Amino acid sequence: MPDQTLSISVVMPAYKAEHLLPRVLPPLIGMLQSGKVQEVLVVDDQSPDETASLAKQMGATVLTTPVNGGPGAARNLAAEHAKGDVLWFVDSDVIAWPDGPDHIRMAMAEENVAAVFGSYDDAPDGQTWFSRYKNLLHRYHHQRARREARTFWAGCGAIRRDVFLEVGGFDVKTYKVPSIEDIELGYRIAETGRRILVEPQLQGKHLKVWTMRNSLSTDIYCRALPWARLMISREGLTDDLNTSMAERVRAAIAGLLLLSVLALPFWPGSWPLPMGLFALAFLANFDFVRTMAGHGGSWFAFKCLLYHQFYYVYSAAIYVWCLIEYHLLGQKQKLRVRRG
Template sequence: MTESHSLSISVVMPAYNAEHLLPRVLPPLIRMLDAGEVSEVLVVDDQSSDGTADLARKMGATVMSTPVNGGPGAARNLAAEQAKGDILWFVDSDVIAHDDGPEHIRHAMSEDNVAAVFGSYDDAPDGQSWFSRYKNLLHRYYHQRAKRDARTFWAGCGAIRRDVFHEVGGFDIKTYEVPSIEDIELGYRIVETGRRIVVEPRLQGKHLKVWTMRNSLRTDIFCRALPWSRLMISREGLTDDLNTSTMERLRAGLAGLLFLSVLALPFWTGLWPLTLLLVALAFIANLDLARTMATHGGLWFAVKCILYHQFYYVYSASVYVWCLFEYHVLGHKQKLHVTRN
């Protein structure tokens, strides 16, 4: 038996008021436990006000509770202290892990110097509104096309060797008091040790979160773009991968020009040919994404996704530019903390 096949896996699921989700997310993991594919399923109740802990225990999981509500990072750190497995497999409480997850984790860990692996959402998210499908499919799109070696980590469905997790100090719950980019920052520290993080497209889970434009904007800007921009600027700058790749930056620049031309139209109506040209160029530049969206929702779905995606580029890039100004001009170099309101 190879070393990778002998590695034991502890599933870690942070859960807060997840009673309504557990009947869907726990059964696949309990089946893995019964089949011996994982050593334990740890559900960490983060001071829920519903019956999360009792239901998880009845369904066969090992349950522990955080002393105070500290967010998923604190819950994962607590589980890691007591986990028995060689590998910590983090699965969010709104993700249904696919049955072949342990196989893909062990296969990835068999590669040279790999300390962590993460996957993606599957192509059948739960939320059926066009916007919710767009958000979940977009996440999948980037992860499915990512480079094999990553510089970040994703804790929605990702695994880390337990000894490496402890070596680097786990999730930074002092800087990131609320869920944001604590997994991305953890990935930075793992890579700094000289070890590898790989993206395994076959490691998948179904996302049950239903997105709205309102909760998406808040999450994208305040929990992702702002803290991630500040982290990149303070560490190593933009990375050429996922949604910060060189091509993504060029697409963001094109979206910015399109946005400016639309703002100028009321004052300079003769600009409309340029605006139409920029719209066409935006669709051409995002043709692969448009095809992906069309495959899952038809032509009109793809059109709506690509048009909104231009807005996504504009506000994400604007946040990064603001953070550059904040860091280099205003001299605010220590604004990494994400605190509770």
């Protein structure tokens, strides 16, 4: 049963979010008015537009960061002022589903649970095939994740306030540019022996529209590189989300597929090999392909599968590079000193 005694403070970091607030705030203000949450805190990160005034006008409590410091610093500021037992982080480009508080309280009622996070819903705003692929891929991994996690996701996730303060909040010194500060926070929570749950029913609609250009930049510089370095410096690859053993096998198949295609000009007679490897990639990713086809048809699923092989290759290549960097190029000592 949900623990109805737990009070929830919604925390939304916002920067130049004036155009998003009319869509993302009304559901949260509705929860406030119905008593499902205790407060809605919008933290304006020194926006040059009317984000702060509009949020206040719509009924939110507004805080303002002293300097523009990114979403991690904004969330840390909110945690200092929040009244609730639980901090529910909702990004300013996410429309939270109205039953979110129920799922948060249900999860928090379980023994030793400190945090819970959910996923995007299956109807993202961006309708180009690539934007849908990116948002649905995120949902795909979170919907199929192990229930017990060692990471955290702040797009739509909640943490007990006392635990958040105990572990020091988001590390905005290491991650001065927003990237994986939520994942790293999850590691520190897990190290205390407390539980982090993945709740597939805790959902929100993502309004971000992805392009290949902004996706590559985000994937490489804000996700893959810092996350690989974090895993290598702590405990290696984990079996969470998109770093599971099955995902590693699929990445290996994608790498072999690419090598076989690159070998064709030098070995024309080897064409059955890439065809066979592509068939193997299709079988290994059959559940992913079926899911994508269910949201956009066969052609959409085929394009997603092709790009997904490229995604596997550059993600795996970055991890290998970080291993070389850590063990052979002197980064091991630097990371140890930083953690110390």
